[in-house]
Amino acid sequence: MEALDDLRAVLVAGGVLHLGFATVALAYVFRDVLSLRVLAAAGYGLFLVHTLPETALADRVEAGWYALFLVLNAGHAAVLAYERRCASLTPDERRLAGLAFASVDVGAARRMMRRGSWRDLPAGTVLAREGESGRSLYAVLSGRIDVLVDGAPVATAGAGEFVGEIGFLAGGPATATAVVAAPVRALVWDRGELERAMRRTPELHATAYAAFGSDLARKVAQQSLRPRAEAAGADA
Numbered sequence: 001m002e003a004l005d006d007l008r009a010v011l012v013a014g015g016v017l018h019l020g021f022a023t024v025a026l027a028y029v030f031r032d033v034l035s036l037r038v039l040a041a042a043g044y045g046l047f048l049v050h051t052l053p054e055t056a057l058a059d060r061v062e063a064g065w066y067a068l069f070l071v072l073n074a075g076h077a078a079v080l081a082y083e084r085r086c087a088s089l090t091p092d093e094r095r096l097a098g099l100a101f102a103s104v105d106v107g108a109a110r111r112m113m114r115r116g117s118w119r120d121l122p123a124g125t126v127l128a129r130e131g132e133s134g135r136s137l138y139a140v141l142s143g144r145i146d147v148l149v150d151g152a153p154v155a156t157a158g159a160g161e162f163v164g165e166i167g168f169l170a171g172g173p174a175t176a177t178a179v180v181a182a183p184v185r186a187l188v189w190d191r192g193e194l195e196r197a198m199r200r201t202p203e204l205h206a207t208a209y210a211a212f213g214s215d216l217a218r219k220v221a222q223q224s225l226r227p228r229a230e231a232a233g234a235d236a
Helices: 001-012 016-025 031-049 057-086 090-100 106-113 165-170 189-202 200-236
Strands: 117-121 127-128 136-149 154-158 179-190
Touching: 001 057, 016 031, 016 200, 031 057, 090 106, 090 136, 090 179, 106 200, 127 136, 136 189, 165 200, 179 189, 189 200
Parallel strands: none
Antiparallel strands: 117 179, 127 179, 136 154, 136 179
């Protein structure tokens, strides 16, 4: 009972400090960068409030570091908020952002999309050939694409999915042939230009890998579930 009372006393005495730790920890739950920065700034603000009454030199130095991190996070949050307010997306960009870039900040998605160009692709267009190095990367807004391996259909790609991202991520040739089955509207990037831009801009690199990785994970999950569904259908 005495130990419990001691713990309660510690928590009460350091209430602001513990609230700050909880706030910073909560920041890492959010995938949205703006929310993370705002909560991190709030957490460092609480650390600063906790430290300010102290008079020792070490405590004043510690308060200085908290103030610095508060300013850095608050400044970054302000920039992100401004970019979001100023970011004007076209209807096609807005729809594709919600489909293919839902896991990244809208401002980062806008900068990524603006490096590509929109194209309308008729049925029969070959987007990639198995074993060949593709020159383009596609984000599908509408339509349907057949994916073939050794000439046999293995999957389809539709709205919100990427074509060519596996070879792009692996740095190798296409792992399948992709053919437009129903007229497609897609955002298209030149692979070489995008690679060079990603090397120059770390944020673009992170945006691309977050979007491609999310789509790739979804495709892997779909492929793993397909044999089970086919087996269940055969048993029925």
